[in-house]
């Protein structure tokens with residue numbers, strides 16, 4: 001496939017962005033942008049600073065921007081709405097405005113644009129976010145969709161292994177808790193469909209190869225609650241699970257969560273994308289890293 005000559009990946013220092021850079025570096029020239037953790041080859045660009053974004057774009061002249069950067073903690077976003085807008089919404093407008101017509105944007109969005117009442121959700125289903133994080137991503141989608149060439153990829157909870165155990169997302173956190181044997185009270189009412197960061201990176205490449213535009217979903221189909229994922233992980237570790245307790249009702253958290261925002265993936269599967277790495281495989285890779 002003829003890849004874009006120059007790709008910018010925002011959020012390249014983040015969990016997903018790292019995997020996206022790794023995937024595209026094989027085929028083309030990639031410039032990763034980050035902020036506080038911008039080290040090595042990653043360029044520091046504060047996306048909240050429109051002038052800095054325009055300057056960096058003018059220097060890099062990408063044909064494609066894969067926009068991964070965002071605040072993604074719903075409780076933070078609920079409390080810090082203005083700050084959330086500054087990262088999750090406004091830079092999308094700046095990117096759209098500053099990118100030449102021939103350049104494309106890939107926006108990473110979330111299952112949290114849905115209310116979680118009527119799963120599974122298809123790409124064109126009504127978006128009714130129950131928290132500010134979801135609302136900010138919905139707004140970002142609307143801005144990005146003003147250009148027909150935009151690709152919006154909605155994804156659920158991410159899993160994956162990084163270069164270190166600490167860099168390996170929620171599976172590492174659960175594994176640490178299981179090993180520590182301190183009381184773990186875990187959500188047993190919200191369905192989660194952890195999806196491998198490398199599958200998401202592969203889905204982006206797959207869709208770009210087919211010149212796909214519009215909205216697509218990428219998600220694993222195996223879903224259960226965080227409590228159930230922790231029990232499955234404990235069993236895989238041959239560890240006791242007496243200290244893991246289910247919480248059956250939503251805790252008083254700052255942001256509501258959709259109860260089951262499962263993403264239907266018929267659209268991407270119909271194009272031929274079937275990659276769906278299972279939790280067990282990712283868990284084994286995480287557990288093989290030194291804690």
Ligand SMILES: NC(=O)c1ccc[n+]([C@@H]2O[C@H](COP(=O)([O-])OP(=O)(O)OC[C@H]3O[C@@H](n4cnc5c(N)ncnc54)[C@H](OP(=O)(O)O)[C@@H]3O)[C@@H](O)[C@H]2O)c1
Nearest residue numbers: 011013014015016034035036037046047069070156157158
């Ligand atoms: N993680 C999930 O479970 C999940 C689920 C659904 C959707 N998503 C979406 O997937 C995307 C990637 O999420 P992730 O898990 O990779 O997030 P992450 O690990 O928290 O990474 C966030 C990235 O945003 C960058 N960033 C933060 N503030 C910035 C600023 N002012 N200017 C420039 N960059 C800034 C960070 O850079 P520094 O670290 O260098 O500051 C980091 O690279 C997001 O759009 C998120 O909404 C994630």
